[in-house]
Amino acid sequence: MTAPEQACPIAPVVDIVFSRWTTPILWTLNEYGTQRFVELERRIGTITAKVLTQRLRQLERDGLVVRTYHPEVPPRVEYEISELGRSLAPLFASLAEWSQHNLAKVEQARLRYDKKD
């Protein structure tokens, strides 16, 4: 299901970086630094523990997040953004800037489209 985008050279990186929940997780880790599981869970708010686990595993596998397990009681696990993950920061900043300048235009386009017809 990931194959179809041979027409687009950025498709693979989009799959990795912009799949569901990855940007809130990476953003939060980059913004607030190293965090434990429940901290992430609370800050992101509406994500369920199961999905958060899945996404963190995927991000760890892709090398964007570093997971450190401390075998204490109760267990403690810390997540931090990796160097590779941090290399996405300027990209995210560009996105935020585009958003600031152009999100309103998208809204206006939607209003126009929905009004007529």
Add this chain to the structure above:
Amino acid sequence: MTAPEQACPIAPVVDIVFSRWTTPILWTLNEYGTQRFVELERRIGTITAKVLTQRLRQLERDGLVVRTYHPEVPPRVEYEISELGRSLAPLFASLAEWSQHNLAKVEQARLRYDKKD
């Protein structure tokens, strides 16, 4: 289903720009210029007509794509990227560059992760 990401200021723009199939469509329109429906369909390859229609409508509604209908027989419809859509070009270029430098690192991280354990 779009609400949960209040923790992340780029979440709205990610929803608009990086939802499924949008990058291949925008990329193709930007690369090859104005095109008809079947041209897009063939170039992207594995997309079905129904989904392509859905995505094009969404992109048109968001103001990223301009649709021009010529009431001839047989009907002719042309799609082109809008100015707002073109404003994404530098962003896509940054993504392509990140991809060139770091996609291999993601691959290596995956190999490491899958090997141990």
Add this chain to the structure above:
DNA sequence: GATAGTAGGTACCTAGAGGAAAGTGACTAT
């Protein structure tokens, strides 16, 4: 009469993503 091309629309069906809720294990605090 049959077929193909054009740009879709519509109805039906299925696979998979994601949510809700409960369980786990080992220890601590009350």
Add this chain to the structure above:
DNA sequence: ATAGTCACTTTCCTCTAGGTACCTACTATC
């Protein structure tokens, strides 16, 4: 003895994105 904490895991359920197949209207071609 009970409840609570942490970081999940597991089971069950729902919902929707996307696929398949067929339909439209009109013309040209064989």
